Amino acid sequence: MSDREIDQQLVERVQRGDKQAFGLLVSKYQRKLARLLSRMIRDPAEVEDVTQEAFIKAYRALPAFRGESAFYTWLYRIGINTAKNYLVSQGRRAPTTTPTDSEDAESMDDGDALRDIDTPERLMMTRQIGETVNAAMDALPEELRTAIVLREIEGLSYEEIASVMDCPIGTVRSRIFRAREAISERIRPMLDIAPDKRW
């Protein structure tokens, strides 16, 4: 099952009335969409507001989404239009370098530049989470670290990872899961959201 098929599965669940399934799409795409919109809107707080508005617009428009394009492409298009409308309402113009094609948004790599304009608090949080993840990675056994890097950084499939690491696919699945569990144990306290405050 491809990434697009997973999204389509979630979209269909939302279209059948499962609102919580939309929350999974929000969790998955919030940072990617925010990165895209950061190219148009400089203020990080505004970026969050516009990203949130884009998700709400996407939810409202979801009945009309028929899967002709990938969900993220459709979502990015809504995000770009939301940001443009926001800038117009603020009497500002979108930067001329704005990626008007949502397909281009996937290949953007501007994370370093964005962090330069973040607030000190956000920079602190980003740095802390980054350091914690890195420390947790360093503490992982070699085979778990290799498996999660090949998956998350290199984007390899389980079959490809199994070939690289010369082990069964089931072992790859187990290693990636154990790596995730070990890292998430470290960062969970930093997310600091009480269980009753979760969506």
Add this chain to the structure above:
Amino acid sequence: MTNERISAWLDGELQGGTVAADAATREACEAWWLIGDVMRREKLLSPDFSLRVMQALENEPTVLAPRSAPVVAAERPAANMPRWMPVAAAVSGVVVVAWAMLGTRPDQRPAAEVAVVAKAAPAERNVLALVRAPAQQDDETRAYLLAHQANGRGVQMAGVSGYVRPVSFDQGLVASR
């Protein structure tokens, strides 16, 4: 569903399965997507961003839509048609017309109908006489037919009317002569 299966689903490696959007699944997925994004150096938002979006959606009416499906070619039947179909249709059209035209040719008639080509005079060379009779006619009858073919009743036959002229033959009349 075990968390390992959720992890596999998140990677698109859970064949034919899905996950419930319960609290445990959401918490696990949220943390794991965050880890992946941190490793890829994505921009981070407030930890409660998803919560705020979902709270904002609480006031939204629940989405209910017909089951979506990818655009199918059925909406445009021509999209499914092989490229050779228009050519085949044109060729078959020509064949049908040609068959209708040529099917009336005298030489394609049943064996009982024999076409006799007149050879007597240049003016009569293209005249065909159709007779429903045995192939072997005696010379007298043949001469009679040739002599009287011009008096026969014309028949309008599509495409060949200029070349076909039937004549009648009465055995008794021939015998009386």
